[in-house]
Amino acid sequence: MPLRAKVTNPAFGATASMSTSPVxxxxxxxxxxxxxxxxxxxxxxxxxxxxxxxxxxxxxMVRKIFPRLKEWExxxxxxxxxxxxxxSKALCAGGDVAALALQNEEGQRGQQASTDFFGLEYGLDHTIATYSKPVISFMDGITMGGGVGLSMHAPFRIATEKTVFAMPETTIGFFPDVGGSFFLPRLDGxxxxxLALTSERLNGVQALYSGIATHYLHSSVLANVTQRLSELTFADNLGLQDRLDAVNKTMAEFSLxxxxxxxxxxxxxxxxxxxxxxxxxxxxxxxxFAALEKEQEQKEWAQKTLKTLSSxxxxxxxxxxxxxxxGKKWGITETFQREHDIAANFMRHPDFxxxxxxxxxxxxxxQAEWSPATLAEVTTEVVDKFFTAPEDQEKLQLFSEGDYHQYPHQRFALPSExxxxxxxxxxxxxxxxVINHFVEESGHKEGVAEKVSEVLGRRLKKEGGEWKWI
Incomplete structure (x- = not known):
């Protein structure tokens, strides 16, 4: 990453010396x-x-995108x-896992080739996560798996009425990768x-309320948004945060x-x-599983969730x-390096x-026939091995510098719980x-009042004349 990126945004400064690989x-x-x-x-x-x-x-696709991002930076x-x-159907439904599965059946060479693909993909996601210029993702349509990786680490993630978000990896014998270790534990509660274990889908505005998207726009205005964004000009000495603020204000102009x-x-x-x-x-x-079996207040939901998890x-x-x-403790760089180890092990596992x-x-x-077929057979030792790189697997070398433990652009989403x-x-x-405070602080961003009201309805109580968080 160019030196100026570190100057304009200290949050992207690397916490440790990190070498980068050729693009x-x-x-x-x-x-x-x-x-x-x-x-x-x-x-x-x-x-x-x-x-x-x-x-x-x-x-x-990944190999085409990399050099363009570096050139534009x-x-x-x-x-x-x-x-x-x-x-009109999708931003990206995920990685081409069908091709990877067929490749894996070729044996060790095919499994290594699949692992190498994930290394490329994670490197691209990390580059987006640490990019020195504003990045916007139109999550217009199906946005799952690899599509989430291209979106979630960008400062601006635009949901529309057609958005269908999910991390469906547990349904195919994999794990929620592409930085899921970072963003999923940082969602509310x-x-x-x-979302990770059940692969539950979030449609349309639900992506905004959950913290997945930063903005909600109707798909009919995206062309006009694109035109307006193209007209934005920035002074050479304008820092990244000021540029991001300008983009954020522009988004608000097109909300319906x-x-x-x-x-x-x-x-x-x-x-x-x-x-x-x-x-x-x-x-x-x-x-x-035991908690869901005992759940009484939302019994119907719990039983449905148990059925989902059991499959x-x-x-x-x-x-x-x-x-x-x-992942709650991992920085963004460690996230992708650790996930690469996990992915390498899954490529060698029959469930994928x-x-x-x-x-x-x-x-x-x-219905897939999993191996092992029961939770009891998946011992602690088995799980431990997934977090250790295979003997022949080197540590993932990334293509950009920069690290952090919290998204530096979190303020563009709705306030967290x-x-x-x-x-x-x-x-x-x-x-x-409280509602007025967050509405004013956000510049009257749509969705703030609704989100804060919902949270307070669950967590705020007046006791002895004093408001308390419960």
Whole structure:
């Protein structure tokens, strides 16, 4: 990363000396036109162009994107980077796991090639996470797996009425990678644990309320947003944070409002949200199952969730839960290096090939036959091995410098429950005062009042004339 990035944004400064690898380049045989690059004034766009495969990400696409990002980072003419998907159905439905599964069946060489792909993908995600210019992702349509990796680490993540977010990896015998170790544990309460283990989907505005998206716009305005962003100009001495603030204000110009809560109530809210925190707070999957079995206040939800979890790979569930608990302490660099080790081990595990074939390649999809088939058979020792690199696997070398333990652009999302709690504990104010504070602080950002009201409805109580957090 250029030195000026460290000056304009100290949060991206590396916490330790870190060498970077040469930027990947295209190979002979890579697909032509699977990524389209365009420029309009100061805007540089990356359009994933495999609409028939829901823009699923492969090595050919990653190798094309890398050099463009590096080129634009050095260019004084490139102000903003936009990531989008061709067609009307998806930004990106994930990595091309069907191709990886077939490759794995070729044996050790194929498994290593699959592991190498994940190394490339994680390197790209890390580059986006530490980029020195504003990056915007249009999560317009299906945004899962690898598509989440291209989005979640960008300062601006735009959900629309067509957004379908999920991390569906446990359904195919894998784990929520692409930085899931970082962003999922940092979501409110245990919602990240719930989304990771169950692969629950968030549609449209729910991505905003949950903290996955930073903005919600109607898909009909995205072309106008693109045009307006291209017209933004920045003085050479303007720091990254000021540039990000300018982009944030521009987004607000195009909002057509959020769906009413009567039309689309917050999904992870109220009693369900409280039950998620109760049942998914544990560090062992068996304890989560036991809590769901005992759950009475949201019994119907608990039984449905138990059924969902029972169909998932037991190995995936246990590795994922360990990943999330450890990931709370990982920086963004360690996250991708650790996930590369985990991915390497999954490429050598039978559940990945079985899961992909059962869920994505069989017509109709069938229930996978997991190995081991039960949670009891997935011992602590088995899980431990996933967090150790295979003997022949070197530590992942990344392509950009920069590290942090909290997103430096978190302020563009709705306020987190932790931020609301801190304010309440410090001020001891009533609901109206708290809501007004966050609405004013956000510049009247849409969704703030609704989010803060929901949190306070669950957690704020008046005792002895004083407001308390419960």
């Amino acid at each position: 990947p380049k295209e190979k002979r045989g890579d697909e032509p036109d699977d990524v389209l690059f365009n420029q309009l004034y100061g805007l540089r766009s990356i359009e994933l162009n495999r609409p028939k495969k829901l823009n699923s990400l492969n090595g050919s 050095k260019s004084h003419l490139a102000n903003i980077i936009l990531i989008s998907g061709a067609g 245990e919602t990240g644990t719930y 409002g959020l769906p009413s809560l009567q039309e689309e109530p917050i999904l992870l809210a109220g009693g369900i949200r409280a039950a998620i925190d109760r049942c998914f707070q544990f560090n062992e999957v068996e304890e989560i 998932r790979s037991p190995t995936s569930l246990k590795v994922t839960l360990r990943q999330l608990r450890l 090939v079985e899961g992909v074939k059962a869920r994505l390649m069989s017509k109709p999809p069938r 932790a931020e609301i709690e801190a304010h309440v504990r410090a001020r001891r104010r009533g609901a109206d005062d």
